[in-house]
Structures are given as C-alpha cells and as structure tokens.
Amino acid sequence: MFCRHILQATNRLIGQSSMNIQYIGCRNIKRWVAPTMKELSRRRKKVGPDPNKPRSSYLEWNYDVELHCFQNRIGETFDKNILSEALVQREYANIQEFKAKEEGNESYIPEQHNYDLAKDGNAIISDYIKEEYSKNYPEEIAITVQKYLTTDEMLAHIAKHLGFTDLIKAVEYPLEERTLADSFKALVAALSLSSDLERAQLFVKDFVIAQMNGKDIYDIWTPEKPYEYVVKLLEQRGIKKVEPRLCNQSAVNTILANYQVGLYDSNNKSLLGIGWGENVQIAKDTAALDAIQRLYNSYARK
Amino acid sequence: MSNSHLFLKPAFITTPGQNGVGRYVCQLQRVVLKFCKNNGSSRGMREFIETKLMDFVKESPEVAVYVKPRRHRTPIIKAEYLNGDTQWVNARNFTEDEILKWLKLLKSQSSDRTGIRLRKLIHTDFPSVQGPWTPYTFRDPQLNKVEFPCPELTGPFINETSATEELLELYKRQKLGNVEESRAE
Amino acid sequence: MASLIPKLLNNFSRLALQNSKKLNTRSAQVEKLSSILTKCYGTQATPYEIIDEEKDNKKSDEIIQKVQSQLTESKEGRLFAIVHLAGKQFRITEGDVVVVEGYWPPSCGERISLDKVLLVGASDFTLIGRPVVQNGLVNIEATVIEKTLSHTKTHFRKKRRKQYMRIHFYKIPQTHLRINRISIVGELNNPPEVSGLEKAIF
Structure with a gap:
C-alpha cells in the first residue's frame, strides 16, 4: 500500500504515465472484513438465537438406519411394523390422516399409533416393578416405588438416554415428557409382542429398576x-x-x-x-x- | 497440588442414566464424517472411507455413521452422544489410522470430556456401610451414670503395682503350667 | 490365607483382672469406672498370654458361626470391599463407579470379576485378608462402561539461566468401571487344602 502511494506520488512529480505502476498486493485481512463481521453478528444477535431443529430435518438422516442402530444399542430385535407403530404419536397419526383426506389422497394407508401399546406397556412395567419389590418389601413400599418409577418424568429421562428423541414421530418439537413416556411404554409392549414377556421384563429390570441404583428406598417412602x-x-x-x-x-x-x-x-x-x-x-x-x-x-x- | 491455575471445569464422575447397572449401552449415537472430495487435507479421510470404514461399521452396529462430502472445507468427525452432547474433531491431514483411533475413542466415551477435570476417581452413593463415626460410637455407656466433675477421670490412668503384687502374679503364672507367653501379632 | 480376627476385648478384661486388686482399695465409684479407666487406645500391640487355648478357640468358633449364619440367611446387608486394581486400592460397594488410570486392556461393555480383594466388610463383621482374602470366598463383578482420556496434564521442565523450558502436554487413558455385585460365596473358615494352583500350567 505504502509503496503504491510513493509510486503514484513520484509519477505525478515526474509527470510520466509510461512508468508501470506495480501494485504489490498484500495477503492480509482486508480493512473492510472486521466491520462487516461485526455488523453481521450484531444483526444475528438482534434476531435472536436459531430455533432448535429436529435431527430428522438435517440432510444426514436415515430413519431406517437409525432404527436399526437403536435396536442394536438396546440389544433387542423387534418386528419392524410393531416398532414403527410404537414410535408414532397418536396426534401425529391423526393429523397425517386428516391431511391425506384434505388432499383427496385415496390410497393413503393410515399409520398405526402407539396409544394402545402404551397402555399395555404401562401395565407390564407397573406389574413387574410391583412384583420385584413385593419379594423383599411390604405392599405399601412396593406401590410407592412403582409410582415413583412410572412417573412421566422418570420414563422420559430413561427414554432420552436411549435415543428416543430423534426417532419419535410427533407433532410438537421439542418433545413433551408425556410423549416420550408413552413411547417408552409402547416400546416395552412392542418388545413383549416381538419376543416374549420375559424379555420385556428383563428390559424393564435393566433400564427402569436400574434407576433405583444409589437411591435410598426410605427417602421415597416414610x-x-x-x-x-x-x-x-x-x-x-x-x-x-x-x-x-x-x-x-x-x-x-x-x-x-x-x-x-x-x-x-x-x-x-x-x-x-x-x-x-x-x-x-x-x-x-x-x-x-x-x-x-x-x-x-x-x-x-x- | 493446587488446581486454581487450571482453566478446566471441575466435575465429579457422572454416568448418563445409570449405564452399567443393567446392561451396557454404547453411548455414541451417531457419527458424521464430513470431508472434501478433492482437497489434499481430506486425503486420509477419503482413504479411510474407502478402506476401513466398513469394518468399523460392522464392528459397531449401534452407531449410525453418516458420510457427508462438503467441498472446500476441512474434514471433520462429528459425534453425537445419547445425552445430547456433541463433539467435533478436526481431521485435517489425519491419516486413516488416526481417524480410526479417534472413532474408537469417541465410541467408548459417554460425552465430550475435553476441558473437564475429574475431581475424584470414585463415585459412591453409600460412603458408609458400618455407620459413620459419631461421638457416641465408642463412648462407654457407663459414662452416663458418672457425676461430673469426677476427679478419677480427669487425668491419665497410672497403673502402679507394688512389688508384692508383682511377685504374686509371677507365682500365679508359674503355677498354671503350660503358659504361652507371646506378644500379640 | 485368610483368617478371622474377631473384635474381642479379652486383652482388656484380663488387664482389668490384674489391676482390680489394686483398685479395690479405692472408692466404690472408681471401681465402677474400672472398665473406662483401663481402656487404652494406643497404637502399640497389647501383650497377651494364651491361658486356655480351647476356650479361646471355642469363642472364635462361636463368632465364625454367627457370621456364617448371617451369610446363609442373607442378612448381612450391604457389603463393601477393598480391591486392588492396577496398582491402586479402592473401597467399593455395589453400584459405584471407579476410574482406573493408565493402560488397562478390558474394553467397553465387558463384565469383569475383581479377584484381588484385601478386605470385605458388612455392617456387623469384617473379613480381613492377609494380604488378600482367599480366592473363592468373595465374588465381585464389574462392567466397563467407558474408556476416555483424562484432562490435559502438563509436565513443565525448566533449567534456570540456561534458556531451557519445555512444556509437555499429555492425556492419560481412563477406564470407568461400574461395580455390579459384591457377594460372599464361599464357606468361612474352610479354606481349600491347596491354593494358588488354579492358574498353574503343568
């Protein structure tokens, strides 16, 4: 920059334009870069943070692969139809059906939702917890523990740590605790249908009753x-x-x-x-x- | 050794969702390998994808591996964990072995632990099994009956045996016959 | 070889007997306080003499019997153990997480049994090994849940006035281990005739 100014000045003094002006370009961060970036970030902050998008909206997403990995992660095999049924929220299925009707799509097969499976799963989980705890403790304690472990909050927490959030097809985003809990219960029912009740009970033992690890029963029940x-x-x-x-x-x-x-x-x-x-x-x-x-x-x- | 000079976040051991108690669940949910199709810095990544990626995928069926070509950008390994954590590793100029090593490390982790210092190497929920010490643990219940101030209990107990008593004791010991006088182990 | 060291106050009671003659000359209250007065909490080993070996053996057998009955009825409750792992010793109970530093082969998801048990305790009794409890007695199972790297540690070297300064940044591999179960499986006071030959190759 400096050299170019001198060259221009000497040129003017000499009054000859035949002298070649060598523009020595410098590979540095240009003067206009910093102010532009500052302005851009200011505008970005003004608009507010980006809304969280569900993982399924990304480019790198393959639902079938994710389901396959999910089954391997848990260590259980499911019947594909039953598994997809367990992961569909009732409201979502209804809205899809409604949309198809609006569009006049006659060949639309209505998706099965997990409402009934969730009820079955809830029964399996509650019964098993009560059975396990009745072996060593009286009924009141068993019932209190069962209530504590089958709350929506607890089941949603377990479901999140198994990777349910990206797999569930639901209307709302981010997912509510109720949706996650329902899907978890539906999965347990799906497992009992695909394999047998024993495997489902083992699943409950490994994931739900394991949450009692480190917790004192007498903190929950007095x-x-x-x-x-x-x-x-x-x-x-x-x-x-x-x-x-x-x-x-x-x-x-x-x-x-x-x-x-x-x-x-x-x-x-x-x-x-x-x-x-x-x-x-x-x-x-x-x-x-x-x-x-x-x-x-x-x-x-x- | 002080830790005040370190800019790392101190944290205790955490396990997401009581991992080992029931069955073990691999905490890595998915891995995205982003690379450039042409650039030299992605060469190792491209070779890895061509040769060693399939073996890795077969070994770990619980991890979803995505391959995303992005032009004119450095190769990156992005890992997502079950507890929502993400960790990305800049794979610029990595060899295929390095990439495999990083993938194995990410698979065995449960969250992004860079910049976190573990405060203790043990985590217990039941620190005491036999009951922690209380001032009453070895307190003799007879002290409840004592009227304080008690002059006998003020100082140390000085056991002065007279010569007669010592002789008597020696005689008793001889009298008993098979006496094993041994020191406690 | 393991041996049971019962919590006996025999030593103290014998000392009291020896000294009671002297104390009889003192006041009545002091006599009552004799048990408190003669307690000594020193670190030196107390000298003792074995007067009646049969009686002693009977007493220790009784205690071992009580412990064994607790174990057979599964009334011992929560057990804790001191375990030797990779050069370090840890006090573990069921359900806790231990971090082992350094190169350790077991990989994620493997279920391991910890064999070097130095001490096992319950709320009413403790089994102390010399230095290790016998092989088949205690069964400790653990699962490897994570293998990470530690935070970045620095090794700083400097030679003063010689313009020599080096910082070495390094990370140690760490293994997180979840203790699944601790149980006393074998029979007490019944050690195998020959021990240590399970892993021998002839």
Whole structure:
C-alpha cells in the first residue's frame, strides 16, 4: 500500500504515465472484513438465537438406519411394523390422516399409533416393578416405588438416554415428557409382542429398576407416624413390648441439642433400632425408622 | 497440588442414566464424517472411507455413521452422544489410522470430556456401610451414670503395682503350667 | 490365607483382672469406672498370654458361626470391599463407579470379576485378608462402561539461566468401571487344602 502511494506520488512529480505502476498486493485481512463481521453478528444477535431443529430435518438422516442402530444399542430385535407403530404419536397419526383426506389422497394407508401399546406397556412395567419389590418389601413400599418409577418424568429421562428423541414421530418439537413416556411404554409392549414377556421384563429390570441404583428406598417412602407403625410391625413378629430409652445426649441447653434414643425389646433387652434427633420426639421417630429398616431386607446403617 | 491455575471445569464422575447397572449401552449415537472430495487435507479421510470404514461399521452396529462430502472445507468427525452432547474433531491431514483411533475413542466415551477435570476417581452413593463415626460410637455407656466433675477421670490412668503384687502374679503364672507367653501379632 | 480376627476385648478384661486388686482399695465409684479407666487406645500391640487355648478357640468358633449364619440367611446387608486394581486400592460397594488410570486392556461393555480383594466388610463383621482374602470366598463383578482420556496434564521442565523450558502436554487413558455385585460365596473358615494352583500350567 505504502509503496503504491510513493509510486503514484513520484509519477505525478515526474509527470510520466509510461512508468508501470506495480501494485504489490498484500495477503492480509482486508480493512473492510472486521466491520462487516461485526455488523453481521450484531444483526444475528438482534434476531435472536436459531430455533432448535429436529435431527430428522438435517440432510444426514436415515430413519431406517437409525432404527436399526437403536435396536442394536438396546440389544433387542423387534418386528419392524410393531416398532414403527410404537414410535408414532397418536396426534401425529391423526393429523397425517386428516391431511391425506384434505388432499383427496385415496390410497393413503393410515399409520398405526402407539396409544394402545402404551397402555399395555404401562401395565407390564407397573406389574413387574410391583412384583420385584413385593419379594423383599411390604405392599405399601412396593406401590410407592412403582409410582415413583412410572412417573412421566422418570420414563422420559430413561427414554432420552436411549435415543428416543430423534426417532419419535410427533407433532410438537421439542418433545413433551408425556410423549416420550408413552413411547417408552409402547416400546416395552412392542418388545413383549416381538419376543416374549420375559424379555420385556428383563428390559424393564435393566433400564427402569436400574434407576433405583444409589437411591435410598426410605427417602421415597416414610411412614407418617413411624413409632406406631413400628410397634404394630413388631407385634406381628412377636415382640409385644417395646421400650424406648435415652442412650446419649449432648449440648442439651443449646440450639444444637442432640439426643440419641434406642428402642429395646423388653423381654431379651436386645436393641431393635437406634436414632438421634434434636429433641427426644424426633429421636424416637428416627429410632423407629431405623428399626423398620433393620426388619426389612436391605439394611444400611446410618 | 493446587488446581486454581487450571482453566478446566471441575466435575465429579457422572454416568448418563445409570449405564452399567443393567446392561451396557454404547453411548455414541451417531457419527458424521464430513470431508472434501478433492482437497489434499481430506486425503486420509477419503482413504479411510474407502478402506476401513466398513469394518468399523460392522464392528459397531449401534452407531449410525453418516458420510457427508462438503467441498472446500476441512474434514471433520462429528459425534453425537445419547445425552445430547456433541463433539467435533478436526481431521485435517489425519491419516486413516488416526481417524480410526479417534472413532474408537469417541465410541467408548459417554460425552465430550475435553476441558473437564475429574475431581475424584470414585463415585459412591453409600460412603458408609458400618455407620459413620459419631461421638457416641465408642463412648462407654457407663459414662452416663458418672457425676461430673469426677476427679478419677480427669487425668491419665497410672497403673502402679507394688512389688508384692508383682511377685504374686509371677507365682500365679508359674503355677498354671503350660503358659504361652507371646506378644500379640 | 485368610483368617478371622474377631473384635474381642479379652486383652482388656484380663488387664482389668490384674489391676482390680489394686483398685479395690479405692472408692466404690472408681471401681465402677474400672472398665473406662483401663481402656487404652494406643497404637502399640497389647501383650497377651494364651491361658486356655480351647476356650479361646471355642469363642472364635462361636463368632465364625454367627457370621456364617448371617451369610446363609442373607442378612448381612450391604457389603463393601477393598480391591486392588492396577496398582491402586479402592473401597467399593455395589453400584459405584471407579476410574482406573493408565493402560488397562478390558474394553467397553465387558463384565469383569475383581479377584484381588484385601478386605470385605458388612455392617456387623469384617473379613480381613492377609494380604488378600482367599480366592473363592468373595465374588465381585464389574462392567466397563467407558474408556476416555483424562484432562490435559502438563509436565513443565525448566533449567534456570540456561534458556531451557519445555512444556509437555499429555492425556492419560481412563477406564470407568461400574461395580455390579459384591457377594460372599464361599464357606468361612474352610479354606481349600491347596491354593494358588488354579492358574498353574503343568
């Protein structure tokens, strides 16, 4: 640039245009690039972020391949028709049919949707969870766990981590939890139809019951009045008189008071449960909860 | 060793959706191989697609592999995981072996872990099985009956045996006969 | 070879017997406090003498019997173990994730049994190995869920006043391992006659 100016200046001075002006081009970022980019990004930010598009709208998308990979990922084989049925939302199927009618398309085959499959799947999942937990815990706990695991939120979470979001044909985007949960249930039903009930139950065990890993059952279920509950429970098992006793206490006159209460069997003076709390009542309840936990199978000392 | 000088995000171990508990699920959902049909930087990628790609696809039937030719752009490997993470690797001037290595690494990962430092190498939900220590764990219950201040419990216990007592003990030991005097292991 | 070390306070009770003669001369309250007073929490090994070996064996057999009955009734609850993996030791329970650093052959999805168990514990008892618990006793299963690279680590070298400075950036391969199950399978106090020959090739 600089050289060109000098050349032009000397040219003017000499007054000869026969001298060749050598334009020495420089390979640098041009002056106009930065302001242009700034303006473009300003306009982009003004419009707002790009809306998220579903994966199926991309160029690199092959539904059949994705379905095939999905089956391999889970480790199960499905009948192709049943699988595609399980992944179609009812509203979507209805709208497709409506559109076809509007267009006057007579040879349109209405798509099967997953409403019925979802109901069947829900039954399979709930029954299996209840069955598994009834082996070691009483009915109330089994039912509470079943309710916890079959919520839409939980099933949607599992479905997302198996890759359902891109495969489901639905009306809305991004997908609602209800849609994902329904599709998951429909898949379980589809599996029981394609293979057998046992495989479907194994699938439920591996993916739904596995979500209880690391979670304490007694965080999900607590009896309302622990002490009365425990007394009833122990009566059933032959321990008629239960004595709560204060084992330890510290910092009694302060805010951070601490009482440790133990529940003892009056006959053989054995310890049934021990718990601590800010006052004696809370400590007694905690001890009752501890006793309940010791009675049922999985005992983890707190 | 401090970590305050590092610009990495610290995080604990996470597993997407309790992966190993039931059956193992490969966390890589799909891989897109973008390359240029002509440019020299895509040569390795093109050779990989021609030779080793089919073997990789056969070995991993749970990963959807897409091949996307894009002119005048560098070759890229873009991976999408089941938890929604994406990771892209610039494959410019890679050899086919390098590309295969990267693909194998992406397949065995569960999310994009670049720029994340693991704080601990263990993750437990049940840190204590026998019960954590409380001030009451080894506290003798007899201390509940003691009236404080108790002069006997203030200082250390000094066991002074008189000479007579020691002789008596020695006699007792001899009397017993087969006595094995051994130190605790 | 594994052996069971029961949590006995025999040592302390014997010491108390030896010293009770002395304490009898003191006040009544002090006598009651004898159990508290004679406790010593030192790190030195306490000396003991075996007076009646049969009685001792009977006592330890009782304890082993109690532990065995808990195991047969499956009432032991959650087990934890200390396992030796790739030169490091980890304290593991069912359901937790362990990261093994460095080159480790097992690949993703493989189910592995961890054999070098140094200690197994439940809420009521612990089995301590010397240094390892016997081979068939404990069964620990784990699944490999991930093989990644660590964050970028730096190795910085400098020789001062010599214009020599090098930074080496490197990443270590890491394997994430999910512990599926820990269970005590064998019979207690019944070690096999000959051990260590399972992997021998004749």
